[in-house]
Amino acid sequence: MKTAILHKAGTPWLIAKRLAAVPLVLLGLSTMVFIAMRLLPGSPATSLAAGGASGNSSAAEITENAEKINAALGLDKSLPEQYFSFLGDLLTLDLGTSFYGGNSITALLGEALPATIELTVAAMLIAVLIGMLTGIVAALRKDTWIDTTTRAIGTVSFSLPWFALGVLSIVIFGVWLRWLPVIGRLPNELDYQPFTNFVLLDAIFQDRPELILPWLEHLLLPAVTLALSMAGFITRIVRASVLEVLGDDFVRTARMKGLSGGTILRRHVLRNSSLPIVTVLGLQFGSLLGGSVITETVFSYPGVGNLLINGILQRDYPIVQGAALAIALLFTLVNVVVDLLYLALDPRLRKA
Amino acid sequence: MSEALLEIRGLTVGFDVPGGRLPAVAGIDLTLGKGEILALVGESGSGKSALSMSLVGLNRGPRTHIGGEVLFGGRDLVGAGEKELREVRGKDIAVVFQDALAALNPTQRVGDQVAEMIRTHRRISKRNASKRAEELLGEVGIANPGQAARAYPHQLSGGMRQRVMIAIGLANDPAVLIADEPTTALDVTIQAQVLRLLKRLQRDHGTTIVLITHDLGVVAEVADRVAVMYAGRIIEQGTRDEVLFDPQHPYTMGLLSSVPRVDGPAVSRLPAIAGSPLTGVARPDGCAFAPRCTFVHEACQKQTPPLQRRYAGEAHLDACVLDEAGRARARGALEEVAQ
């Protein structure tokens, strides 16, 4: 279906359409988050007032404080008023400030988003590497014990919940074996002056190669945790699509030419079976982002997911709205990239 | 027949299917002469593709069992290992497949697909292989070969794609070219052009061509010899004129009477061969055509009649136990139907 739609539209047109849809998606999403947050029981004011008051403050004091806070945060206005001022700010790319620290949301996201991108990209790379290798091997050894075992492991890892996997890896590698750090993104004692907030880039720009190893050590466990379930899924898709392409007529043509099995796989099979794989990667990236929220929380990893969870717990509306927007933006952009990859991989989808 | 180039002896091809082993090719002896065009005809499922693919092991696989011998250039291709076969494939023996759209890689430029065939068997630079590929595309009658070489298969017409397929087949000037229904998907004009192209190849390069087809019109146009297959066996074989004008086997007679005749009335050609061929795993004793044959008698069911010279010319073989009088009656009866 996707291919049929793509086929009708020309390439630039298609990309323009996808990009034009991005603001609409983001608007819809922010509206939903705006409403959902205000439907949640509890309000920022009461949690702030309760938290700020000394242990023996009375209920009346809390209510009084809460009203003051509401006025200060603009939460005493009507919902439509709040909504339109939120939209107005959004148009000027002002995401507001945190109810708690008063930090600018843009600044918070500027730190958290690169961390999340590092985590999800690393997870994606690991998942693709494992998934492709196992999927290809399973397809080539179809119906042997290698195939059966690979598929069984893939299915199991696909059905493992992130939370359980995260906790398990913390216990095994962090607590028992003590091989790897399990908290945060870099050791506290390390002096890191973020510039781009991408550790790898900063290590290069600032000529500080010593940042890389601790960064990788911190990244490894959460990334693998996040990658495993996706890898299991990719294994299945790769196996199925490689098997399908292996049965195609042009593979027989390649054999007729006298090519070796390895060349046929590299030159003819993989390119053609990558289409369904790329589609799946785009779709799975959504659930990967969902998983990163959980994984970041489990590993106290300072990413957008962590920000989001804390924002929800504290009813810090601007943080939740900003974090949700950032995640949605990331998802949409990845899917635009997927569409471009599609066009690069399959000439049939390009319009002359 | 000219000097022998490839000799098939007792070839069998069996496919493991649910319920047993399907004898797609049930014992075939056939010799290909140098530079001839041999037409392989027969209904769908008679084993034409299974036979020709097994010559270079293209249908090898865990569920395929190939037996017998294929002698070519002093070796047996059935017993040869994959590595040895790879040197024969595409260089000495090439195949042109029926559905060119499916047989070409959709993500690779057409010129690269031709060049790949060249580079697999020759030490030649990428640039020179591309140049040669373009030349080949021109040779098979593509008007603008430079442009076609840069196109992807889906951007070409059906006729052009089939020519590309033929260009790939020719790339290394093979001794044998197997063309598996190369014109079925094409309209009549293009079909005629492709056939002329094959004929020219045979003449200019001395290429031996195995032409698989359902179409007896095609046979009449280009073939030197004809082998008629039925249920995995050859049931009649001879020169084109022998088989077309003096058919010996009732099955061949039936096939011929089902061909629209230019000189005859157009109405009458229909109920040629009633029933359908054997396609199952079980093959009862006797002639496989017997259940559908109007002239069947006791002897037909006893044992499978061997392919041999019976009542016709020296190289005209058939596998029918009917005597001369019986054959004349059969011919007469079928002609009556056709009238």
Ligand SMILES: Nc1ncnc2c1ncn2[C@@H]1O[C@H](COP(=O)(O)OP(=O)(O)OP(=O)(O)O)[C@@H](O)[C@H]1O
């Ligand atoms: N890979 C396979 N596995 C199982 N059965 C097969 C396989 N390939 C062919 N067959 C069967 O073998 C028989 C002969 O098939 P083959 O393709 O050789 O017929 P054909 O004469 O080429 O027919 P057509 O004119 O339709 O191409 C058929 O019954 C077919 O179903």
Ligand SMILES: [Mg+2]
């Ligand atoms: Mg066939």
